[in-house]
Amino acid sequence: MNGIKTIVAKELSRVFSDKKLVVSLFILPVVLIIGIYALMGQLASNQEADIEKHVPIIAIQNEPEGFADFMKSISFNGKIKTIESDSDIKAYKDGILKGKKDVLVVFDQGFLDSITNYKDGDKIPEVKTYYNPSEDYSQSARTEFVDTVLASYKQQLLQQRFGNLESLSVFNVDVNSDSSVIMNEDKASGKVLGSLLPYLITFMLFASAMSLGVDAITGEKERGTLASMLITPIKRRDIVLGKLISLSILSMLSAAVYAVGMIVAFPMMMKNMSDSADLGLTMSFSAVQIIELLAIMLTLVFLYVGLVAGVAVFARTAKEATTYVTPIYIIVLVAGMITMVSSGTPDSYYFAIPVYGSALSIQGLLTGDLTTVQLAFALLSNVGLGAILTAVISSAFNNEKVMFNA
Amino acid sequence: MIEINNLTKVYKLSKKQMQEQKTKKNMKKAVDGVSLKASKGEIYGLLGPNGAGKTTTLRCIATLLKPTDGNVSVCGFDTVKEGEEVRKKIGFLTNEIKLDPQFSPEYMFKFFGRLHGIDDKTIKERQEKLFSYFGIHDFKDKKINDLSTGMKQKAAIAVSLVHDPEVIIFDEPTNGLDIVTARSVTDYLKQLKEEGKLVIISTHIMSEAEKLCDRIGIIINGKKVTEGTLNEILEETKTSDLEDAFFQLYKEHNVEEV
Numbered sequence: 001m002n003g004i005k006t007i008v009a010k011e012l013s014r015v016f017s018d019k020k021l022v023v024s025l026f027i028l029p030v031v032l033i034i035g036i037y038a039l040m041g042q043l044a045s046n047q048e049a050d051i052e053k054h055v056p057i058i059a060i061q062n063e064p065e066g067f068a069d070f071m072k073s074i075s076f077n078g079k080i081k082t083i084e085s086d087s088d089i090k091a092y093k094d095g096i097l098k099g100k101k102d103v104l105v106v107f108d109q110g111f112l113d114s115i116t117n118y119k120d121g122d123k124i125p126e127v128k129t130y131y132n133p134s135e136d137y138s139q140s141a142r143t144e145f146v147d148t149v150l151a152s153y154k155q156q157l158l159q160q161r162f163g164n165l166e167s168l169s170v171f172n173v174d175v176n177s178d179s180s181v182i183m184n185e186d187k188a189s190g191k192v193l194g195s196l197l198p199y200l201i202t203f204m205l206f207a208s209a210m211s212l213g214v215d216a217i218t219g220e221k222e223r224g225t226l227a228s229m230l231i232t233p234i235k236r237r238d239i240v241l242g243k244l245i246s247l248s249i250l251s252m253l254s255a256a257v258y259a260v261g262m263i264v265a266f267p268m269m270m271k272n273m274s275d276s277a278d279l280g281l282t283m284s285f286s287a288v289q290i291i292e293l294l295a296i297m298l299t300l301v302f303l304y305v306g307l308v309a310g311v312a313v314f315a316r317t318a319k320e321a322t323t324y325v326t327p328i329y330i331i332v333l334v335a336g337m338i339t340m341v342s343s344g345t346p347d348s349y350y351f352a353i354p355v356y357g358s359a360l361s362i363q364g365l366l367t368g369d370l371t372t373v374q375l376a377f378a379l380l381s382n383v384g385l386g387a388i389l390t391a392v393i394s395s396a397f398n399n400e401k402v403m404f405n406a
Numbered sequence: 407m408i409e410i411n412n413l414t415k416v417y418k419l420s421k422k423q424m425q426e427q428k429t430k431k432n433m434k435k436a437v438d439g440v441s442l443k444a445s446k447g448e449i450y451g452l453l454g455p456n457g458a459g460k461t462t463t464l465r466c467i468a469t470l471l472k473p474t475d476g477n478v479s480v481c482g483f484d485t486v487k488e489g490e491e492v493r494k495k496i497g498f499l500t501n502e503i504k505l506d507p508q509f510s511p512e513y514m515f516k517f518f519g520r521l522h523g524i525d526d527k528t529i530k531e532r533q534e535k536l537f538s539y540f541g542i543h544d545f546k547d548k549k550i551n552d553l554s555t556g557m558k559q560k561a562a563i564a565v566s567l568v569h570d571p572e573v574i575i576f577d578e579p580t581n582g583l584d585i586v587t588a589r590s591v592t593d594y595l596k597q598l599k600e601e602g603k604l605v606i607i608s609t610h611i612m613s614e615a616e617k618l619c620d621r622i623g624i625i626i627n628g629k630k631v632t633e634g635t636l637n638e639i640l641e642e643t644k645t646s647d648l649e650d651a652f653f654q655l656y657k658e659h660n661v662e663e664v
Contacts, residue, residue, distance in 0.1 A: 006520040014508055224504040231468055231503070232521040233493040400471045404502075 003234035007242025008249070011216065015250055025208070025254050030261035037265035047136070056141030057100075059083055059092050062107040070156065076149050078141070085109060089130075096132045102141035104130040115157055199336035200262065201255070201297065202359050206304045206332045208254035210325050213247050213308035218321040221313075227403060236397040240309075240390055247305040252297065292365055292375060299382035300358045304332075306389030313396045316405060331355070339363050351377035354385045408450075408467060408573065408606060412476035413440045415462050436462040438628035439476070444606055444621070446572075449599050451619030452608040453652065459628040460608035461500065464577050467606070468498040480573055494522070497571035499562055499579055507551035511542055511561035514550065515568055522569035529568065536564040539594060556587045563591060574598055576607045580614060592618050612649045624652060626659045 015021050060067070061083040071080070083089065095101035108114065108125040115125060127150060131142035159165055174180050220226040229239050307328055315321035335356040348371070351357040357378040364370035396402045415437040424432060437459040444450035452460045465471040466478050469489040477484060483491040505514045512533070519529035537543050540560040545553060550561060563579065576595070580588035595605050595618065609615055615622050616636055623633040632639055632655060636648060643651040 002523070003521055006517060010506075010509075010513075010517050013513075014506065018508060220506075223507070224502050225506045227470065227503040228505060228518070229521065230470060231493055231496070231498045232518060233490045233523065234521050235490070404465075404470065 003238040004242040004245065007239060008246040011243065011246030012249065025250070026257045029258055033258065033261035034265040051136050051140050054137050055079055056102045056137065056144065058103045058105060058141065058145060059101060060105045060107070061085060061089060062109055062111060064107055064112045067153070070153060071149060074148065074152055093130055096130055096138060099132065099135045099138070102131065102138045103145055105145065199340050199359070200259070201362055202300070202336040202355065203333050204255045204258045205251055205297065205301050206329060209247060209251040209301065209304040209308050210329060212250050213305055214312050214318050214321045214325065216243055216247055217309050217312035218315045218318045221403070222317060230397065230403065237390070237394040240393045240397060244302065244305050244309060244390065247309065248301045251301050251305060255301070289365055292370065293362065295379055296358050296361050296365070299379050299386065303354060303382045303386045306386045306393070309393055310389045313393050314402060335359050345369065348374050348377060352381045354381045357381055407446060407481050407604065408444045409479045410440060410442045410463070410467070410476070413437055413463065413466060413473050413478060414475035415466060415471060416474040435628050437466070440625070440630045442623055442630065442633065444604055446604050447599060447602050448620040449595060449605040449607065449618055451615045451622045452606070452625055453610065453615045453622050454625035455610060455656070458625045460625055461577050463625070464500070464575050464606070464608055468496060468575055469493055495571055496573045496575055497566040497569070498575045499566045500577035501581060505550050505558070505562055505565060508549060510547045510549060511564065512546040514561065514565050518565050519568045524569055532568055532570065536567060540564055540590065555582050556584060559583055560587065572603055574603055574605045576605070578608055578610070580609070580611065612652065616648045624655055626656055629659065631655050631659045
């Protein structure tokens with residue numbers, strides 16, 4: 001036991017006494033994540049502000065009498081150009097295609113007359129709009145024109161025809177729409193976060209285990225420093241455990257740093273990017289949930305470290321090790337992604353699949369669906385495979401061919 | 407007390423290694439039926455050219471390699487079955503095994519002391535003694551990475567002796583050292599002998615073997631071709647110094663693989 005402790009202490013001090021390593025492992029990622037997300041959010045909000053500031057350029061053909069006044073009365077802001085009914089609109093369409101004009105609105109000829117003289121069975125007059133959905137200005141100008149100007153113009157004309165509009169409504173649906181929503185807030189917000197978090201946690205843990213593990217095992221083998229421990233009376237298994245435990249601690253720390261970075265940065269981006277502010281980013285954990293989550297992460301990181309070390313110990317060079325680890329990394333990524341897109345309740349035995357089971361468990365935990373059996377399956381499969389890997393690595397430490405290329 | 411009985415070590419060669427060594431055989435016999443005994447209070451030298459099998463033999467003694475055939479025992483413990491006991495008794499130094507370059511000699515000394523299960527007080531005492539002897543105090547807090555070759559070697563020697571081992575196995579201990587440092591190392595080995603330890607070294611430096619070793623075993627192509635005190639070897643080969651004796655034996659025995 002003392003041997004394990006000594007090795008863990010040395011491994012940790014190796015990392016923490018190296019300023020460059022500390023910066024690249026724990027500080028740079030956070031700065032980068034927050035920086036990137038803040039930049040993304042800033043760019044998105046700049047874009048939005050730019051569209052809002054833009055005064056739409058709108059051409060109207062066959063403009064009905066009094067329409068200009070109407071627009072003024074609802075204070076619609078836009079550069080309006082009126083086109084004669086016999087002029088060619090092709091030039092305007094070209095302008096829209098090239099992004100120089102935003103919207104072309106064509107009223108049917110004799111628009112107001114057909115409305116005033118309307119009889120049952122007559123053709124209903126049409127307002128036709130031309131716009132370019134691939135241009136942000138055009139898209140948003142058209143939406144605004146249709147939703148505000150044309151919609152209230154229609155209301156006004158309806159009122160002229162029928163007088164009291166309430167008699168037309170007959171009935172309302174959901175006057176107070178907020179009160180008609182019945183859902184468990186925790187579960188709903190857990191669902192959004194729950195689809196994202198298992199993915200993030202599983203792959204962030206692995207990413208840090210990967211970079212650290214290859215250096216701590218293959219790197220030391222290459223430098224000839226691993227063998228120095230092999231000539232001490234300490235058990236091979238203790239050396240392996242010392243390595244794995246210290247790597248687990250470092251990976252957890254690194255992942256925690258990432259997670260904090262994400263939690264700080266994510267709302268910063270979302271706040272700027274969209275109106276749907278309620279993304280379920282605030283959520284509360286119960287004590288049991290926190291303990292369960294920690295248990296999953298602890299066993300998972302041990303398994304990851306074992307996987308990386310298992311590969312690293314057989315590789316001759318760090319480059320070789322990285323090449324061998326990459327396929328495992330991809331499997332981990334895919335396992336996390338499957339949980340993001342899958343729906344329905346998976347059978348319990350799925351939870352016994354290492355890596356995937358843990359991703360499922362974290363998801364289930366956040367939505368409150370995780371059962372004790374499922375959790376036990378996930379934990380046992382992690383610990384079981386981790387133990388097997390520890391045994392394999394220990395025997396590799398005893399193998400002269402692996403250790404000395406002999 | 408090292409006892410080697412008929413030690414044979416065969417390496418399997420990969421295709422790449424076979425190409426590199428320009429051989430069509432996929433096996434290489436690094437050590438071939440070597441037997442020797444060395445006991446307390448003597449310095450035993452394994453002398454031989456590069457690639458003769460010296461390092462392999464020493465690694466077998468140090469439990470790092472398993473004999474293909476034959477067996478090795480140290481202080482009565484078998485190196486394969488009782489590796490942990492053997493490792494308690496030995497201090498092993500070789501060029502390929504290095505101290506972690508990111509740490510200071512002092513940290514490494516303490517680290518390996520603890521791995522050997524020694525309490526901190528004893529480690530401190532041993533450190534004082536060994537660091538003073540080799541003059542490590544001046545650079546004990548520097549990173550090993552920043553040390554010169556000689557300093558590194560001194561630190562490595564001190565660390566390998568942290569647990570005051572009964573058997574000292576040094577693979578070419580003066581390799582790359584200047585004459586002053588080399589002398590301080592060989593002097594210390596003599597001192598260890600006086601303390602009743604068994605020292606076994608490998609070397610290809612004739613003068614070192616002549617002056618330092620009580621008994622010399624000459625290894626050529628994995629086989630021990632002769633063994634004895636300097637005088638016995640000179641008498642056997644009817645030569646006047648070790649270098650001549652060595653070349654005579656070399657001519658005689660290096661006829662394989664023609």
